[in-house]
Amino acid sequence: MATVTLRSMQGKWIMACTIMASAMAFIDATALNVILPSLQKSLKASGPDLFWVLNAYLLMLASLILIGGTLGDKLGRKKVFMTGIFIFILGSLACGFSSGATMLIIFRLIQGIGGALMIPGSLSLISSSIDEKERGKAIGTWSAATTLVTMGGPALGGALADAGLWRYIFFINVPIGIIVLFFLATKVKESKIETGRTGQDFYGAVTIALGLAMLTFGFLRLPAVGFIHMQSSGSIIGGSIFLFAFIIIERKSSHPMMPLSLFSNRIFSGTNLLTFFLYAGLGTGMLFISLNMVQVQSYTQLESGLTFLPFTFFMVINARFAGSLADKYGSKIFLISGPFLAGTGLLLLSFIQRTSGASDYWTSFFPGILVFGFGMSLTVAPLTAAVMGSVSDHLTGTASGVNNAVSRIAGVFANAVLGSVAVLLFSAALQKEIKTLSFDQQQKQTIIAQTANLGNASVPEGFSSIEQQKIKKAYQAGFISSYNVIMKISAGLAYLAALTALIFIQKKAITFSPDNKQSLSA
16 A cells, blocks of 8 residues: 555545544543442442453453454455454443443453454554654654543543443443444555465464463462462463463464564564553553542542543643654654653652542642653653554554553553552551451451452441441551552553663664565664
């Protein structure tokens, strides 16, 4: 397909469709963090259930997004993109009608399948269709626009949750998806690369799906059953074996879903390692900020959603500008300074203690969110441009799939591992809090058992009103203690991302070319 410019009608339709489709997928992620308290209460979900509601989608997305990218390159980017949107619409509709946590988790898996076909198609269509000189600007526009809608997700989710309409976070995807499908079918031309190669990496898809699922399950069960139990240690070991098998399969496959030769490119390897660290910190940080605000600091869900508006403001103002500057001066300076500032914002947020609620927002959460948002706004477009610019055009779908898979795998591991760590930290802090209270051992165990629900821990029955107040304060203090540590870990991950950029990213990108040789490009 011949390249087009942002100013052409074809270019405008490509941008409009990719932005709407991507926003449809991303808005669920940010809005879900805010509506989790309402969802938990409505569906009577436990703490681990909440992590599975988040992870079911991310898990399927991470497992299949690689093959989604290569399918687009081989079968047609628009065709696979549209198929993903259709499946995502069906999954969203089913999620909205879920009557229990288990049902919602199952339908989130279907959403993940659709997202795996849909998300890499967005960047692949842009990178393969938009003129190279405008590609950074186009990706910056995509980043700014999708982030504007995405970061509006918390406010929308909070308003709907406070009104008892949290299910509409899923229903809203249906009309958006139908509109995108119509315009893709009528306004956008097909784009694919004729490579003469057929077949798909079925065994690779199965092994990575099983590996990630077992690792996630093992870490989520760790706080409840301990490390020596087969459900935890057995699943973690089994998952590690499957991931090792995945690497072997990819080395031997004639049509791998993740061509390992791509990682011989220093830029590609570095940007994906950076992505893993940064998005692990980002996902964990945003989840625990929302839980802290609503479940401990007594924010309404709408107030919690609105607190991220400074983040949105910076993303809208800076993302496209940063993408344009990265075209001219290279991505390195942005990929060092952006994650460093994001980490500093998360570090500031890690010192927050018990506040008086939303009235204290400007002196508690606001400074950290401001710095965090500014750092991310400098990072997103240059990072995406660096990834997509490090490979030749016929591998853009695969590169997009790999990078998106890395960011989702980071989210899965962060939610599973740090979610488990948070429960363990909460339990340890709570034991210290109630140590001086006059409860017998059985009562203390009953109180501690509630830590699996994190900030939604409720006082067990059978205690006097005075005792209930003491237990409630202990829960709040214990959760905040675990929150402080988790946010510091998230900040550390962002700092590791900045260090990775310093070590791996060069001013000139090395593009992986079809004949397995490397060439320099600006």
